Amino acid sequence: MVNSRYILTTEPSEKKDTRSGFGAGLLEAGKHNKNVVALCADLTGSLKMGDFQKAFPERFFQVGIAEANMMGLAAGMTIGGKIPFTGTFANFSTGRVYDQIRQSIAYSEKNVKICASHAGLTLGEDGATHQILEDMGMMAMLPNMTVICPADYSQTKMATEAIADFHGPVYLRFGRPAVPMFLRPDSPFEIGKAQTLTEGNDVTIAATGHLVWEAMEAALTLEARGIKAEVINVHTVKPLDGKTLLDSVKRTGCIVTAEEHQRIGGLGSQVAQLLASHHPVPMEQVAVNDSFGESGTPAQLMAKYGLNAEAILQKAETVMGRLTVEAS
Amino acid sequence: MIPSDMTAIASQVRRDIVRMVHGASSGHPGGSLGCADLLSLLYFEVMQLNAENFLMDGKDEDLFFLSNGHISPVWYSVLARRGFFPVAELATFRKLNSRLQGHPATEEGLPGIRIASGSLGQGLSVALGAAETKLLNDDSCTVYTLHGDGELQEGQIWEAAMYAAHRKIDNIISFIDCNGQQIDGSTEDVMSLGDLFSKWSAFGWNVLQCDGHDMDSLREAVASGLSNRGSGKPTVVLMKTSMGKGVDFMEGTHKWHGIAPNDDQLEAALSQLDQTLGDY
Numbered sequence: 017m018v019n020s021r022y023i024l025t026t027e028p029s030e031k032k033d034t035r036s037g038f039g040a041g042l043l044e045a046g047k048h049n050k051n052v053v054a055l056c057a058d059l060t061g062s063l064k065m066g067d068f069q070k071a072f073p074e075r076f077f078q079v080g081i082a083e084a085n086m087m088g089l090a091a092g093m094t095i096g097g098k099i100p101f102t103g104t105f106a107n108f109s110t111g112r113v114y115d116q117i118r119q120s121i122a123y124s125e126k127n128v129k130i131c132a133s134h135a136g137l138t139l140g141e142d143g144a145t146h147q148i149l150e151d152m153g154m155m156a157m158l159p160n161m162t163v164i165c166p167a168d169y170s171q172t173k174m175a176t177e178a179i180a181d182f183h184g185p186v187y188l189r190f191g192r193p194a195v196p197m198f199l200r201p202d203s204p205f206e207i208g209k210a211q212t213l214t215e216g217n218d219v220t221i222a223a224t225g226h227l228v229w230e231a232m233e234a235a236l237t238l239e240a241r242g243i244k245a246e247v248i249n250v251h252t253v254k255p256l257d258g259k260t261l262l263d264s265v266k267r268t269g270c271i272v273t274a275e276e277h278q279r280i281g282g283l284g285s286q287v288a289q290l291l292a293s294h295h296p297v298p299m300e301q302v303a304v305n306d307s308f309g310e311s312g313t314p315a316q317l318m319a320k321y322g323l324n325a326e327a328i329l330q331k332a333e334t335v336m337g338r339l340t341v342e343a344s
Numbered sequence: 345m346i347p348s349d350m351t352a353i354a355s356q357v358r359r360d361i362v363r364m365v366h367g368a369s370s371g372h373p374g375g376s377l378g379c380a381d382l383l384s385l386l387y388f389e390v391m392q393l394n395a396e397n398f399l400m401d402g403k404d405e406d407l408f409f410l411s412n413g414h415i416s417p418v419w420y421s422v423l424a425r426r427g428f429f430p431v432a433e434l435a436t437f438r439k440l441n442s443r444l445q446g447h448p449a450t451e452e453g454l455p456g457i458r459i460a461s462g463s464l465g466q467g468l469s470v471a472l473g474a475a476e477t478k479l480l481n482d483d484s485c486t487v488y489t490l491h492g493d494g495e496l497q498e499g500q501i502w503e504a505a506m507y508a509a510h511r512k513i514d515n516i517i518s519f520i521d522c523n524g525q526q527i528d529g530s531t532e533d534v535m536s537l538g539d540l541f542s543k544w545s546a547f548g549w550n551v552l553q554c555d556g557h558d559m560d561s562l563r564e565a566v567a568s569g570l571s572n573r574g575s576g577k578p579t580v581v582l583m584k585t586s587m588g589k590g591v592d593f594m595e596g597t598h599k600w601h602g603i604a605p606n607d608d609q610l611e612a613a614l615s616q617l618d619q620t621l622g623d624y
Contacts, residue, residue, distance in 0.1 A: 053480075074480070085469045085503035092473020095458050096401055096481055100473075115463050116500070120470055124450045124460045
């Protein structure tokens with residue numbers, strides 16, 4: 017059963033990139049709070065930060081191709097009350113600057129918003145050097161860090177506005193390609209509160225980012241076969257909403273996690289830890305299996321690496337099969 | 345009553361440094377002793393501060409960032425002596441549950457510290473961010489930073505240097521502790537720094553030089569840096585120092601970069617340093 021509180025449509029006709037949601041959200045955040053400032057490492061167009069730059073030139077800082085300096089600058093700008101949003105690709109927002117984030121932002125509890133586009137395989141043709149698949153794991157391991165990975169354009173816009181009002185370091189992850197718009201633009205967005213998009217008692221599908229729509233598609237296919245899947249949009253990967261996930265698996269008895277990330281260190285790892293401690297049930301992961309990506313179109317890559325609705329469907333059948341076998 | 349004899353303050357700070365490092369059986373006395381004169385002058389004579397009511401935001405205050413965080417003993421001593429926290433707390437340096445971590449940190453809430461440092465090369469970027477915020481906030485105060493000369497081997501320093509000149513950030517005065525030493529030996533042997541005056545000049549900075557153990561030379565550098573305001577150029581001061589300054593057997597060698605004196609060495613060191621403000 018589709019939860020109309022969150023779902024706008026199950027037959028989305030419009031597609032938009034989540035990075036544009038970030039750009040729109042940043043502009044709104046800038047309008048609402050004069051302390052919001054933005055820094056960008058020579059990717060203003062890619063990050064869709066141009067509208068903010070135009071509206072608030074004195075609050076926009078072009079730092080050039082120097083991401084380590086950008087992270088330090090952002091940390092320093094919080095001293096005196098600014099709320100810095102840094103913008104570059106996810107690869108250069110995390111791995112390249114891990115030590116700067118660790119010491120100057122996370123350990124120092126600075127109110128910096130690390131906004132990362134072109135995450136994962138859907139970056140596409142640029143290939144594995146740019147397709148970071150470890151970023152959420154790296155960021156989630158840092159104490160004090162909140163990790164958010166919204167599902168579509170509207171949610172990315174809402175998340176961007178929400179983190180401006182939230183005090184503390186945040187990693188906001190989004191992507192390059194146009195993806196279906198299926199969430200209500202006025203649905204409540206609460207950091208740390210997962211959203212149950214469909215209700216069902218047969219299998220839980222916990223997804224984040226671009227995989228949430230794929231999970232919805234898988235659930236609609238399952239429904240046509242008489243299987244009711246509960247799709248949970250885990251837009252906040254850290255802190256994990258353990259209550260919503262545990263309440264669901266206590267009813268369904270099995271779970272599939274889905275993310276555009278390595279299987280080690282991402283959403284699936286966190287859910288496995290949660291379940292092992294509180295309520296062990298059969299679990300399958302849709303994630304990249306300890307490998308780097310490659311050049312290709314986003315759709316080709318998501319198919320090859322098993323990150324689409326079809327892969328989720330197969331894992332759902334596998335996990336429900338395990339449930340039957342393990343029960344008998 | 346804030347003491348006014350800078351040389352006397354620096355002597356007490358040097359006593360604090362060797363006693364703290366001895367008490368912890370670890371720490372970095374060499375660079376700390378070498379920067380005692382600069383930090384005494386900044387905190388007791390130059391900087392506009394709110395020591396009794398420390399606020400993280402530091403609005404309408406001068407700010408200081410220690411980029412080479414391993415010389416925390418000199419900073420902790422000066423902060424305590426200046427009234428940011430009780431002098432007695434210096435005895436907890438590097439001990440479990442202390443606010444005086446091995447490298448400066450904000451997590452324990454030690455007044456005077458605004459960012460963690462220790463992993464080298466990050467402090468200039470942070471300070472420039474704070475300096476730009478001051479400009480945005482119409483806050484006319486100055487941001488001071490201190491870096492080791494070995495630290496200039498970190499690439500991020502030069503990213504920050506390029507940025508500062510490009511943005512014309514002239515409310516910052518950065519000091520480089522030019523002692524020519526680093527852990528593995530002299531900077532000349534480990535990774536020669538070349539002509540630092542020319543390098544910083546080429547990066548678009550206003551470059552000054554001074555004697556880091558002569559208060560008048562330091563005063564002159566600060567005054568010159570402050571008068572540079574409005575030029576659109578950031579200021580860097582190449583401060584010639586001697587690592588381990590004030591304790592003869594620690595002076596001028598990298599060997600005391602990061603080891604603690606034993607009991608006999610402590611006595612020998614203290615015999616060379618006047619107790620001017622009372623030991624903690």
